[in-house]
Amino acid sequence: MDSNVSAALIAGGTALVVSVVGGMISWRLERGRLREELRTEFMAEETISELLLHQRWPLRSFAKIKHHIGGFADDELRQLLVRAGAVRFKDDNGEEMWGLRVRNQDRLN
Structure with a gap:
């Protein structure tokens, strides 16, 4: 496999994992903030x-x-x-x- 394709796949996978984890963290923080407000x-x-x-x-x-x-x-x-x-x-x-x-x-x- 070409090194450029491998690097692109690794970068894409890393971006996906970071996005999912960041989204989950944001969701939990927002849920806690909203629960406190309500x-x-x-x-x-x-x-x-x-x-x-x-x-x-x-x-x-x-x-x-x-x-x-x-x-x-x-x-x-x-x-x-x-x-x-x-x-x-x-x-x-x-x-x-x-x-x-x-x-x-x-x-x-």
């Missing part, structure tokens, strides 16, 4: 899930959830509730109530 949202979603999993209360009022999960505007909190798997209901007085979809299948019909 940590507040992740923790809020976990807390919402725990609140809505409480055995005694299959539904919680939006006001009560907002009391426990501070620091979010109303619509941001509603988005967190949906991401946590919650659905919205209205009680007899028209108050906004939230519960996990898996715990309130009977109310969805």
